[in-house]
Amino acid sequence: ATRLRIVHTPRNGSWLNMAEIELSILSRQCLNRRFDSADQMEHELEAWQSERNQHASGADWQFTTKDARTKLKSLYPIPNDI
16 A cells, blocks of 8 residues: 655744644644545545635734844844945
């Protein structure tokens, strides 16, 4: 039998946090059971994705650019006026 294994790899970057959250939701809502075939799994994934996209929820970013420039000065320098 072919197995699907999702490996969570921590890296830097807030977009990766969003990806990890989506993969976690996918695992709990769709991949929490056995499938008889790869075709059945593909069908279930497509149905889950379609439903998820219809009820899209955005990320609530609370770390503003101003906050980043205060806390991470070397990574978010203030651009010089030309």
